[in-house]
Amino acid sequence: MPMPVKLSLISSEEVASCLSFTLTVSNQAAYDLACSDRKFEGLLDTLKAKCTRPMDLTSGLEHIVRRDEPLSRHTWFRMGGLADYFVEPTTVDELSVLVTRCGQNQVPIKLLGAGSNVLISDDGFRGVVIRLAAPAFCSIETDGCLVTAGGGASLAHVISTAVREGLGGLESLVGIPGTIGGALHGNSGRQHADIGPATHGAKVLTRAGEVHWRSRDELVFAYRQSSLDELAILEAQFQLERADSGELTKQMQKLWIMAKSSQTTGDWGVGRMFKNSHGVRAADLIEQVGMKGTQLGGASISDKNSNYVIVDSTASSSDVLNLMEQIQERIDLQLGIQLDREIDVW
Ligand SMILES: Cc1cc2nc3c(=O)[nH]c(=O)nc-3n(C[C@H](O)[C@H](O)[C@H](O)COP(=O)(O)OP(=O)(O)OC[C@H]3O[C@@H](n4cnc5c(N)ncnc54)[C@H](O)[C@@H]3O)c2cc1C
Numbered sequence: 001m002p003m004p005v006k007l008s009l010i011s012s013e014e015v016a017s018c019l020s021f022t023l024t025v026s027n028q029a030a031y032d033l034a035c036s037d038r039k040f041e042g043l044l045d046t047l048k049a050k051c052t053r054p055m056d057l058t059s060g061l062e063h064i065v066r067r068d069e070p071l072s073r074h075t076w077f078r079m080g081g082l083a084d085y086f087v088e089p090t091t092v093d094e095l096s097v098l099v100t101r102c103g104q105n106q107v108p109i110k111l112l113g114a115g116s117n118v119l120i121s122d123d124g125f126r127g128v129v130i131r132l133a134a135p136a137f138c139s140i141e142t143d144g145c146l147v148t149a150g151g152g153a154s155l156a157h158v159i160s161t162a163v164r165e166g167l168g169g170l171e172s173l174v175g176i177p178g179t180i181g182g183a184l185h186g187n188s189g190r191q192h193a194d195i196g197p198a199t200h201g202a203k204v205l206t207r208a209g210e211v212h213w214r215s216r217d218e219l220v221f222a223y224r225q226s227s228l229d230e231l232a233i234l235e236a237q238f239q240l241e242r243a244d245s246g247e248l249t250k251q252m253q254k255l256w257i258m259a260k261s262s263q264t265t266g267d268w269g270v271g272r273m274f275k276n277s278h279g280v281r282a283a284d285l286i287e288q289v290g291m292k293g294t295q296l297g298g299a300s301i302s303d304k305n306s307n308y309v310i311v312d313s314t315a316s317s318s319d320v321l322n323l324m325e326q327i328q329e330r331i332d333l334q335l336g337i338q339l340d341r342e343i344d345v346w
Contacts, residue, residue, distance in 0.1 A: 056101065056105070057085070057098075057101050057102065057105060057107060057128075058085065058098075060097075061087070061089075061094060061097065061098060064087055064088055064089050064090060064094060065085055065086070065087050066085070066086040066087075067084070067085060067086075068082045068083070068084065069082060069083050069085075069086030069129070070082055070124075071083050071086075071112075071115075071120045071124060071125065071129065072120075074086075074112055074115045074131065075112075075115035075116075075118055075119075075120055076114070076115050076116040076117075076118075076177065076268055076269075076270065076271060077115075077119065077268075077269060077271055077311055077315075077317075077320070078268055078269060078311075079119070079120065079122070079311065079315065079316065079317050079320070080115075080118075080119075080120030080121070080122070080124065080125075080317065080346075081120070081121060081122045081123045081124025081125075082124040082125075083124055083125045083127075083128070083129040084124075084125070084126055084127055084128070085127070085128040085129070086128075086129050086131070087128055087129070087130050087131070088130075088131050088132075088133050088134055089130065089132070089134060089136075089137075090134040090135075090136055091134075091136055092136070092205070092211060092234060095130065095132075095205060095232065095234075096205065096209040096210075096211070097209070098128065098130070099205060099207065099208075099209040099231060099232075100208070100209035102127075102128055103207060103208060103209065107127050107128055108125075108126065108127030108128070109127060109128045109129075109130060109207075109231065110125060110127065110128070110129050110130070110346060111129075111130050111131075111132075111181065111185075111231060111232050112129050112130065112131045113131075113132075113151075113152070113178050113179035113181050113182030113185075114154070114177060114178045114179050114182060116177040116178045116182065116271070117178065117182060117186060117271070117272070117342070117343050117344055118343065118344045118345075118346060119271065119317055119320055119321065119343050119344070119345045119346070120317060120345075120346045121317050121318075121345075121346060122316050122317045122318065125346055130232065131152070132150065132151050132152030132179070132181060132232065132234070133152050134152070136150070137150040137151055137152035137153070137234065137235075138150045138152045138153045138154075139153065140153050140157060140158055140161050142161065142162070142165050142167065145167060145239060145240050145241060145242060146200065146237055146238070146239060146240075147161065147162050147165075147167060147170075147237070147238045147240060148235060148236070148237045148238075149180045149235065149236055149238070150180065150234070150235055151179065151180055151181035151184075151232060151233040151234045151235055151236065152179050152180070152181060153179060153180045154178075154179060154180075155173060155176060155177075155178055155179060155180060155182075155183050155188070155195075156174070156177075158170065158180060158238075159171060159173060159174055159252070162238070162240055163245060163248040163249055163252055164245060165245070166242060166243055166244060166245040166248065167240035167241065167242065167243065167248075168240060168241050168242075168243035168248050169197075169198040169238065169239075169240040169241055170195070170198055170238060170240065171248050171251055171252045171255065172189075172190070172193035172255055173188065173189060173190070173193065173195060174252045174255050174256050174259065175255070175256050175259035175260065176188050176189075176190070180233070180236050181232070181233040183195045184196075184199065184202060184226055184228050184233050184236055185226060185228060185229075185233060186224050186225070186226065186342075186344075187221045187222065187223070187224055187225055187226040188224070190259070194221060194223075195221075196219070196221025196226060197221070198238045198239060198240060199216070199219060199221070199236060199237070199238060199239075200216050200236075200237040200238055200239040201213060201214060201215045201216055201219070201236070201237045202214045202219070202228055202233055202234075202235065202236040202237070203233075203234045203235040203236075204228065204230040204231075204232060204233055204234060205230065205231055205232040205234055206230050206231060207230070207231045211234065212230070214227075214228065216239075223275065223276075224275050224342060261304075262304060262305050269310060269311045269312070270302070270308055270309070270310055270311075271308065271309050271311075271320070271343055272307055272308055272342050272343060273307055273308070273309055273324055273327070273341065273342060273343060274286075274307055274324075274327075274328075274339040274340065274341060274342055275339070275340045275341070275342045277337050277338075277339055277340075280337075281307070282306075282307040282339055282342075283305050283306040283307040284306075285331050285335060285337060285339065286301065286306040286307065286327055286331070287306050288334075288335065289327075289330045289331055289334045289335065291306070291326075291327055291330060292306045294323065294326070294327075296319055296322055296323040296326065297314070297315060297316065297318075297319030297322075297323075298311055298312045298313070298314040298315025298316065298319050299311050299315045299319040299320045299322075299323045300323075301323070301327075309323060309324070321345065324341065324343075327339070
């Protein structure tokens with residue numbers, strides 16, 4: 001329960017300093033504000049509106065909201081501090097209401113998929129983190145050569161469903177962890193096979209809380225980039241090709257073994273760091289500057305593939321970030337190449 005705090009303000013300076021104070025603690029407290037000078041009433045109303053924000057934000061949505069949720073529970077690295085609000089909506093309407101309220105109150109929002117491509121600060125996230133893990137966002141359906149999947153559906157499940165149905169086009173993505181939303185957001189893939197070309201369209205939720213359909217001709221995909229940069233990818237459709245299910249399975253198994261041996265699949269505590277640079281593998285650049293196997297705190301560069309970082313139980317997010325910065329500086333200094341991060345840092 002919020003603890004009421006009574007504040008009596010008498011001057012504009014006090015109102016101003018109170019503003020920053022109350023905004024800092026407004027997640028924990030409700031306010032009863034008063035001001036002896038009538039000329040500050042307008043300012044006070046603004047302040048009151050901001051202070052009541054957290055209660056308005058989640059009212060009626062309490063069943064899907066968790067407060068102060070450790071994000072380490074939801075990331076591949078098992079790292080990340082607390083999110084003020086962690087929300088798992090069960091319907092698009094709930095999601096839309098929440099997003100609209102966040103917009104009205106200027107509360108920052110982040111979408112989290114399976115957490116396999118995010119590095120979240122040990123300080124956590126001040127705002128709302130949304131995860132589309134409820135059944136309404138994870139369905140997978142096939143209709144002829146079309147596969148429709150929720151934004152929260154696991155990419156692995158979508159691939160195995162397609163292969164089982166004798167539909168080819170996604171099998172080369174086998175072993176990439178994460179959800180359909182995460183894969184489309186960053187046009188995930190390997191070598192020359194990305195998820196983009198198979199994508200027929202996507203249903204998205206904008207930051208204004210509106211649902212739109214983005215058709216194939218509106219979508220642009222490039223290397224680890226996509227034009228799907230709206231707040232949430234709710235659903236996607238893939239146009240696949242008829243193929244022999246047994247052949248697809250064999251092909252998928254072969255690719256899985258190859259991926260496993262080069263650590264492009266993995267267990268918890270592993271992450272990919274950088275995008276390749278103009279066709280040159282980031283792993284090769286890291287080795288070229290002699291950083292293979294480098295360790296910093298609890299984070300070290302993988303021996304199998306130098307573009308992967310492995311963390312142990314002592315690692316902090318800043319260990320990973322500092323290691324990545326060291327790599328970028330060394331490569332810039334020695335090779336004059338600026339490596340871009342692939343992982344999303346919050
Ligand atoms: C071991 C390992 C191997 C990997 N191998 C590859 C590889 O071969 N190729 C490759 O491309 N990547 C690879 N990755 C990176 C990662 O798996 C992909 O980027 C994956 O698609 C991320 O999906 P996710 O659901 O985990 O997204 P998250 O990590 O949760 O989020 C990543 C980004 O997507 C956004 N996002 C997530 N869901 C949604 C949504 N529904 N709507 C809108 N935005 C959303 C997030 O806000 C964030 O910006 C690998 C990662 C690991 C740990």
